[in-house]
Amino acid sequence: MTADVPILIVGGGIGGMTAALALARAGFPAHIVERSPEFGEIGAGIQLAPNALRVLDCLGVLPRLEALAVRPRHLVLMHADTGQHLTTVDFGASFRRRYGYPYTVMHRGDLLAVLHQACQAAVRVTLESGREVTGLADHGDGARAAFADGGGYECGAVIGADGLWSTARTLVSGDRPIAQKFVAYRGALPAGPAVSADEFSSADEIIWIGPGKHLVQYPIRRGELYNQVAVFRSGRYSPEAELSDGWGTPDELDEAFARACDRVRAGVALINRDRRWVMYDREPLGNWTTGRITLLGDAAHPMVQYLAQGACQAIEDAECLARHFAARDGDVVKALAAYQAERIPRTALVQRAARRWGQIWHDDGPVIPLLRDRILTRRPPDDYTDLDWLYQDQPKAS
Numbered sequence: 001m002t003a004d005v006p007i008l009i010v011g012g013g014i015g016g017m018t019a020a021l022a023l024a025r026a027g028f029p030a031h032i033v034e035r036s037p038e039f040g041e042i043g044a045g046i047q048l049a050p051n052a053l054r055v056l057d058c059l060g061v062l063p064r065l066e067a068l069a070v071r072p073r074h075l076v077l078m079h080a081d082t083g084q085h086l087t088t089v090d091f092g093a094s095f096r097r098r099y100g101y102p103y104t105v106m107h108r109g110d111l112l113a114v115l116h117q118a119c120q121a122a123v124r125v126t127l128e129s130g131r132e133v134t135g136l137a138d139h140g141d142g143a144r145a146a147f148a149d150g151g152g153y154e155c156g157a158v159i160g161a162d163g164l165w166s167t168a169r170t171l172v173s174g175d176r177p178i179a180q181k182f183v184a185y186r187g188a189l190p191a192g193p194a195v196s197a198d199e200f201s202s203a204d205e206i207i208w209i210g211p212g213k214h215l216v217q218y219p220i221r222r223g224e225l226y227n228q229v230a231v232f233r234s235g236r237y238s239p240e241a242e243l244s245d246g247w248g249t250p251d252e253l254d255e256a257f258a259r260a261c262d263r264v265r266a267g268v269a270l271i272n273r274d275r276r277w278v279m280y281d282r283e284p285l286g287n288w289t290t291g292r293i294t295l296l297g298d299a300a301h302p303m304v305q306y307l308a309q310g311a312c313q314a315i316e317d318a319e320c321l322a323r324h325f326a327a328r329d330g331d332v333v334k335a336l337a338a339y340q341a342e343r344i345p346r347t348a349l350v351q352r353a354a355r356r357w358g359q360i361w362h363d364d365g366p367v368i369p370l371l372r373d374r375i376l377t378r379r380p381p382d383d384y385t386d387l388d389w390l391y392q393d394q395p396k397a398s
């Protein structure tokens with residue numbers, strides 16, 4: 001059988017574009033189809049930890065990303081209600097020595113633009129936007145992708161990088177995203193006295209945690225913009241109302257932060273209320289692959305964002321996938337089996353840890369917050385032992 005497309009990547013988000021770049025660099029041509037008319041992202045920030053920067057560096061895009069990004073000097077964890085300082089993570093020289101890369105925050109649109117430019121410049125990557133995949137089928141010696149416009153491709157392999165509501169995932173699981181009863185409002189605004197820090201350095205990332213809520217703040221785009229994400233548990237959530245707009249509303253946002261300290265309320269007041277994001281994840285799967293079709297990124301392992309690792313794990317997936325294609329000389333079935341055997345245990349751990357970390361942040365008390373705050377306030381800023389499992393270079397299977 002002759003494939004129209006050797007490797008089809010469904011979805012031109014962070015995962016899909018990074019996978020295309022990694023495959024191309026390993027010598028494998030990849031074709032991306034994206035259903036949106038444009039390759040782009042919403043106007044909010046994203047945190048990229050050393051485990052993601054390591055991959056992006058190997059793909060040659062790091063210098064262009066760093067020109068647009070911010071390297072926060074610290075992560076400062078504060079109590080949202082009392083304003084108490086809980087702990088600081090020093091992102092300075094000792095952090096960079098330990099992990100080889102800095103901690104970086106940037107505008108999502110900037111990250112997507114750099115990845116898109118790199119894909120356009122790569123000889124082995126081709127892209128199509130405005131094409132939605134509606135069906136996928138493996139038929140042993142190939143896979144077929146069908147499009148909403150009636151067209152289709154025969155493919156040597158398909159990588160479903162189509163996000164939380166993945167079509168590709170329906171081939172391996174009948175599950176659906178699990179609403180965590182939390183909602184986020186987020187956005188970036190021009191940096192300035194109204195939002196930049198007073199007692200904090202303007203290059204710090206600050207996370208305010210408290211019962212049923214948190215607020216994340218950090219500068220992006222060379223410090224020209226300030227990104228905020230306010231997250232809270234909605235009392236109006238019900239499974240019946242899940243897909244409606246009747247819960248997690250802007251008035252609930254204000255209610256959730258009404259008892260927060262002045263600094264947090266001032267930040268929340270500036271957040272755009274036009275759109276909300278429902279916090280979803282899914283249970284880890286034991287299998288991502290059927291024949292020549294597999295999953296990558298949020299399609300494979302959607303997680304709540306409390307460890308800021310969803311995109312970082314998608315980027316790790318991309319490196320791993322390309323490495324196994326190269327190690328098996330393009331034997332698709334063997335490469336996909338090796339890829340998922342390496343990635344499923346790690347991403348399942350991160351998915352579960354992200355949920356637990358959120359529970360610890362948002363606990364209503366009194367016992368868990370008491371213990372949490374006692375442990376955190378005693379932690380020295382350069383104690384990275386709890387971060388090693390996420391940020392250190394991982395052992396690689398061959």
Ligand SMILES: Cc1cc2nc3c(=O)[nH]c(=O)nc-3n(C[C@H](O)[C@H](O)[C@H](O)COP(=O)(O)OP(=O)(O)OC[C@H]3O[C@@H](n4cnc5c(N)ncnc54)[C@H](O)[C@@H]3O)c2cc1C
Nearest residue numbers: 011013014015035047133163297298305308309310311312
């Ligand atoms: C509030 C919030 C904050 C976050 N912060 C961070 C952070 O700081 N750091 C971090 O690492 N992660 C963070 N994440 C998680 C991160 O955004 C995701 O994990 C990441 O975007 C996943 O990338 P992806 O490419 O797998 O999926 P997506 O970004 O969802 O991309 C999927 C793409 O596939 C396309 N698509 C979907 N279906 C089809 C189809 N049928 N045919 C063709 N195309 C299709 C979509 O249009 C989309 O472009 C955060 C998430 C949220 C909600």
